[in-house]
Amino acid sequence: MNTVPSPADVARRQSPEIGLVTDGHADRLRAFAFFPYRGPRPSGTVLENVELGRLAWEETLTSLASLAEAEEWTGLNPTGRPLPILDSFLRYTYGRLVMEDKIAVTDDGAFAAFNTGLLSPHAEEIFGFFSRNNHENAQRWVFASWVTESSRDLLRNFDTPPQMAEYVTSASDLVYDWRRELKLAYDHILGDNIDRFPGDIAEQPLRARQALDSAVNLTLRRVRRNHKMVIPQWYPKLGEGGAQFLMPLDLTGDGKADLALVVSAVGDRAYRGHTVLTLDMAYTNARLVARPDSDWLAPSATPIPAPDDIFLDEDDAH
The missing domain is CATH 3.30.2310 (YaeB-like fold)
Structure with a gap:
């Protein structure tokens, strides 16, 4: 379980070197990378681009929730959106990582990765792994998968894993x-x-x-x-x-x-x-x-509105 660090933890914390980090990342996650839909498509049905975008994002969130420790990501107030707490958590975690220059990129510019701040059931850190997008006039990266710290792709391409976002300084x-x-x-x-x-x-x-x-x-x-x-x-x-x-x-x-x-x-x-x-x-x-450790604040979330709530057209974004 993720816990709030103690004052002693904060006092000992130092910012480690994490390898090559590039400037100029998009300030919104879905402008940073294209998230393709890899699931089944209904037979005989032509899906609109916006619908494909919605399915792709739902697939992305569901796969992350499945890889991470069990946690309530929907809340008590259904919104019609998939996993709204995780949705907000992921988008704003990415925004914080951009602010802290913690989006890691390989020396050859072929791959990028970031630390989600979540753990697997076996306490492995979970990362977003991305490959370079070869399409012009599109997002710089294409989402490949969520991976744990023992992933071959992560170990092969990054000498030091990307660091998680930090929200406090003292x-x-x-x-x-x-x-x-x-x-x-x-x-x-x-x-x-x-x-x-x-x-x-x-x-x-x-x-x-x-x-x-x-x-x-x-x-x-x-x-x-x-x-x-x-x-x-x-x-x-x-x-x-x-x-x-x-x-x-x-x-x-x-x-x-x-x-x-x-x-x-x-x-x-x-x-x-x-x-x-x-x-x-x-x-x-x-x-x-951190996951609130209090009996008065339970998972019951209304997503925070953000510009990237609008789904990108698949043809325009890839």
Whole structure:
């Protein structure tokens, strides 16, 4: 199981040399590589290019889920999309790897690979392996397969395996410091995101303010006794400043989290609670850092929208 590294792990961490890494990779996974559909095609049926693209991406996600440790990738809120939690995890993991220059390419430019951050059931790291695309006006790479660290293709072409994405730079990014003052951005939380509150509370702004204050105070009391209640997350759009915390909010008083408060450090002495997320949104963001080890945040995801949700035409992209 992937776990959040301890402060000691972070303190010892160094960035290893990983071989040749090229600049200029596309910022979106499906613009970086073409993902072909290799499955069966219904007899007597002509599939549209968009449908082939959808099938190819579903096949790609399913094959990765089958190779990795068993994990809930669908969530409790079906979206009609295959494995939505894994979908978001994979796309944003790739984006982070591009930011960190961790997409590895062989010296001759024939192959590329990246570390998914996932493990097989036997604790082998899993990588995406790609070959050079010979088609013009298309993505630079073609997806070959997901492989483990013992793969002949990986060992033959890379002296050192690509490194996994990292989302924190210090121990303070992982452990919430309850001694810091926490200020809430009420205008944004209650003004712009009141619709995320439970229905009856959302209709009464004054009650929502009272419920929010009460929930935050209750959580802070509990965090002093169990720091694992507050979970680290990474918000992709903020880049290097994306390390944040998620704090459970029991707004109805039934003992269960209704929303997650997003908390960011401001300097060295304070935190700012600047927005609230539904639990499915919170899980998707937290899963990028590690599989949440908390009983209040379970896999129940709504995929994060991204430009590469639009499937590429097979003829144009290969």
